[in-house]
Amino acid sequence: xxxxxxxxxxxxxxxxxxxxxxxxxxxxxxxxxxxxxxxxxxxxxxxxxxxxxxxxxxxxxxxxxxxxxxxxxxxxxxxxxxxxxxxxxxxxxxxxxxxx
Numbered sequence: 001x002x003x004x005x006x007x008x009x010x011x012x013x014x015x016x017x018x019x020x021x022x023x024x025x026x027x028x029x030x031x032x033x034x035x036x037x038x039x040x041x042x043x044x045x046x047x048x049x050x051x052x053x054x055x056x057x058x059x060x061x062x063x064x065x066x067x068x069x070x071x072x073x074x075x076x077x078x079x080x081x082x083x084x085x086x087x088x089x090x091x092x093x094x095x096x097x098x099x100x
Contacts, residue, residue, distance in 0.1 A: 049082070085097075
């Protein structure tokens with residue numbers, strides 16, 4: 001009897017699909033609210049004590065800041081012992097003080 005194991009998409013393609021889905025959902029919400037509901041940032045976790053943004057994080061955030069030039073955005077990465085918090089505005093990311 002053969003196993004009916006389902007293969008999973010590579011992690012990068014799952015992330016890209018999630019990102020595309022998020023962009024579409026945010027666009028729909030913005031239109032439905034007549035632009036009164038807005039994206040203020042994002043958060044996620046990293047499996048490390050004191051997290052820092054990866055290249056993928058920085059690229060994603062740069063894209064978000066580029067599409068929302070008039071908005072200040074907040075980016076948070078939770079780790080095991082602390083958080084990384086960043087403030088993005090005018091396509092520039094500024095690290096805020098570490099939160100322990």
